[in-house]
Amino acid sequence: MSTRIGVVTFPGSLDDRDAARAVKLAGGEPVSLWHGDSGLKDVDAVVLPGGFSYGGYYLRAGAIARFAPIMESIIAGARAGMPVLGICNGFQVLCESHLLPGALTRNAHLHFRNRAQSMIVESTETAWTSDFAAGQKIVIPIKNIDGRFVADDRTLDDIESHGQVVFRYTNGNPNGSMRDIAGVSNAAGNVVGMMPHPEHAVEELTGASVDGLGLFTSVLRKLVAA
Numbered sequence: 001m002s003t004r005i006g007v008v009t010f011p012g013s014l015d016d017r018d019a020a021r022a023v024k025l026a027g028g029e030p031v032s033l034w035h036g037d038s039g040l041k042d043v044d045a046v047v048l049p050g051g052f053s054y055g056g057y058y059l060r061a062g063a064i065a066r067f068a069p070i071m072e073s074i075i076a077g078a079r080a081g082m083p084v085l086g087i088c089n090g091f092q093v094l095c096e097s098h099l100l101p102g103a104l105t106r107n108a109h110l111h112f113r114n115r116a117q118s119m120i121v122e123s124t125e126t127a128w129t130s131d132f133a134a135g136q137k138i139v140i141p142i143k144n145i146d147g148r149f150v151a152d153d154r155t156l157d158d159i160e161s162h163g164q165v166v167f168r169y170t171n172g173n174p175n176g177s178m179r180d181i182a183g184v185s186n187a188a189g190n191v192v193g194m195m196p197h198p199e200h201a202v203e204e205l206t207g208a209s210v211d212g213l214g215l216f217t218s219v220l221r222k223l224v225a226a
Contacts, residue, residue, distance in 0.1 A: 004044050007020045008046065044223045086193040100191060101184060103151070
């Protein structure tokens, strides 16, 4: 029986099909979830993909999507231990839902960034990063305008001390994120948010790196072992 990974589509999602393909390439069964759904169709984990949910009409990125009907089930599932990954706009939604600390704001230089981005894996203790090695350098595409991770000093110190920084930018910070943070997790490690797009780094044919595939193989291995 295959492991079912739900991929949510909001109005304005751009990368839901790419995320579903990444799940399939990793060996899982992608399951389409609609923002208006009230349940999760018995999935084992959930991916919130990138894009501009609700067309980008917001006070803050992800602020409207946070109130989509399906988010009630996702929040409950995440708090019960279900693995959840938020990518780019999905990361923003998870922060707005208070499943992750901090917030994502407009890039410090006020420009859209679209490039292959070098990062270092800071934590392998999450449901989504166990197939990496601590300190491993990876390259994953990034494309955002609201990608700057911010938090007050107390929150930053807290997530640093508890190992919740999952990825950190190297060779140049693309958006001004505090402490070069590219991705964080909740305290339990089942919820991860990241600004770069691992679903765009899963096939050599379509990119210079397949480093993103490790996130999807990690969660599948975690779920099979559970």
